[in-house]
Every structure is written in structure tokens, then in C-alpha cells.
Amino acid sequence: MGIARGAPVRLEGSGPVPTGLGRFGEFGGRFVPESLVPALEQLEEAFRVAWASTEFRDELAHLLTNYAGRPTPVTECRRLSERLGVRVLLKREDLTHTGSHKINNVLGQALLTQRMGKHRLIAETGAGQHGVATATAAALFGLDCTVFMGAVDVERQALNVWRMRLLGAEVVPVESGSATLKDAINDALRDWVGTVEDTHYCIGSVVGPHPYPWMVREFQRIVGDEAREQCRTILGGHDPDVVVACVGGGSNAIGTFAGFLDTSARLIGIEAAGLGLESGQHGASITRGVPGVLHGARSLFLQSEEGQILEAHSISAGLDYPGVGPEHAALASEGRAEYHSATDDEALGGFQVLSATEGIVPALEPAHAIGWLAREAGHEVPSGSTVLVTLSGRGDKDAAQVAERLGTELG
């Protein structure tokens, strides 16, 4: 038998600790104003102690089982597999409480916030899933909560904005820049500089200054650790040939990859190609980015020749970020993981095909991974391969936007 739904979650493993001030090869680090250094040091120490403690891991595991609904299943997609000529398995993060993998990280950070004696959480959000997850944890733990969100995203993710407010969070629309995720992060960092004594900044992906990329990866490795064991049960002791996950900041992908790094599985991250890589309107920061420093870390970012950060574009708010977590930048430069991309239209295709063949409506973010697989099955992914795709979230939040794009009406 594999891991059953509702079985106690085990948090046993730990991945490599980054060197120095959080470096993954030449990427990572801690590039922040002096005033934030003590808070990052406090957080790093709190995380180190907590992650080494059985009590903290048991407490988090209890929440993941009894509140978030883990372990999530791995679903075999028979009809999609037949159509594509590859065997498709889905890791079902869409089935977690709040509907995406973001809850795994947020429960960990909320527990740390309590340990550090702070009473307020701030967060930034693109698709709104991380904002909803943070507002949820704040309600659960009795913490104050402010969520910064680009004004454009406030509009396209109205349902999630409503959910956050219902959960008791203040949602601050950010009008500056492109009014999307990158600008929301700027405002969250600005707030934190002034409130660091009693506020924890709950970053939603494997981005930002050390210790965030490391800490968030450790909170998300549950996805890959579970999936590896479940795949071995389904595949008679074997690992999948290919492991695919969409990449915004990179948290669901790095959490998934963490479980398979020491196997021979090909690890493939799918970035947003938006209107096409040649259009300049995309979010493919590994495929088309160059090294630079933003939001406290050195990584790969979309930049102009002069080094200005360019605006990213994607149909999905969660992939609309001009950078990527430093560990992905390192995995790409070492060649251990590969990064490809899917356009807005291919993501819409993925959204439709998974819904129609399997009865599973994916979020637009992982719909990029499905859309890429639909394009590459029989090509980049040889026929007959076994492919695990992480379905990082469910598509309810995207229904209105997709309906509009397809020229259909809700209701």
C-alpha cells in the first residue's frame, strides 16, 4: 500500500543547506537594507532550531495532516495518457485546504512566527493563492494579516481577494510599476523595514534573501518526498522517467524536485512563455533571463541591456514574475534540471484538456505544465515515458478569466 489520505504525515528528510549567507552556487545571498539583517538572522536561527526539533516537525506534521488534508494522492490519468501516448501521473496539491501547495509553506512560517513571539504576518501575492493561504493561517493562529497585491492582480483574482478579506486580512492593492507581483514584493519589503519588531514577512516562494529560498524549499519538500514514495508504489519500485512542474518563483517545482534529485528522473520546470518567447511578453526568467540582484537575492531576472528589470507577462498571475528562486538558477547552470516554457494559449489548452479528459480543472499555473506535455509528448518526452506532473492548484480562481478568454460566459 502507498501513503493513504489522512495517514500521519512524516517530516523526516532535510535537503542540502546552502553555504555561507545562503548561496546556491553563484546564486542566492542576502542583499537587503541593514535594518532587515537582524530580522533575517533571527528567522534563520529560529528555522534552524525548529527544523532540527522533533517537537516542531510533529506540530507541523499534525497541521499538515489534520488541517491541510495531507498526504495528497497521486492520480493516474488514464484517458489523458491514452491521448498523449505517455503515462501521466498527477501529484494532487489542488486537493489541499485552500486549493494549492502554498498552504504547506505558510503553516510552517506561521508556526515559526508564533515561536518568534511576533503577532503580525505580511505577505505578497500574485495569483492570490499565497495570500489566501497566509490569511487562512493568520486566522487559525490569531495573527493580524496584511496582504500586498498588484492592482492588476486584484482585478483578475477577485475571488481570492474576497476570500482574503473574509478571512480577516487587509488587502492592499499596489498601483506602482506594472501593478503585479514584483511591485507587491517591493511594498511588502518597505512595510517590513518599518515593522520588523512585531511582524514576520511570510514570503510565498523560494525567492528573496537567505534564509527564505532554503526554508521555503524545506517546507515544500513534502510534495516531492510524498510523490516519490507514491510513485514507487504505483510504478513497482521505479521512479518516473520525467518529473514536470510549473515555475513562477519556483516553490512547487523545487519542492517536487527535492524528492527526486538523487534519482535518474529528468527534472523539468515549465516557465510562462506568455505571448511567445520572441514577443518579449513572457515570464521565462531562466530561459531568457540574465544574472542580477532583485528582492534581496542574486538570481536570473528578465532585464534590459541596461540592467533594468523588465515586466513579465503571463496569463496566470502566479507565473507573472520577472525572476526565479536562486536554487533553480543553480540547478539550471549545473544542468541537473531543464527549463522549458509554454505559452498562454498552450496553458489554456492544458486547462481544457485536463478538465475534459480527467474531470480535473487545474489552476492556470500548472495548466502550463499540462499544455507543455501535450505539445511535447512523443517529442521532447518520448512516447511510452512515465511522467509525474505536480498539479500545484485548482482552477476555480481562474474560471472567470478563462471563460472570458474562450469567449464563453459563466452561468
Ligand SMILES: Cc1ncc(COP(=O)(O)O)c(C=O)c1O
Ligand atoms: C497554483 C499555483 N501554482 C504555482 C504558482 C507559482 O508559484 P511557485 O513557482 O512558487 O510554485 C502559484 C503562485 O501563485 C500558484 O498559485
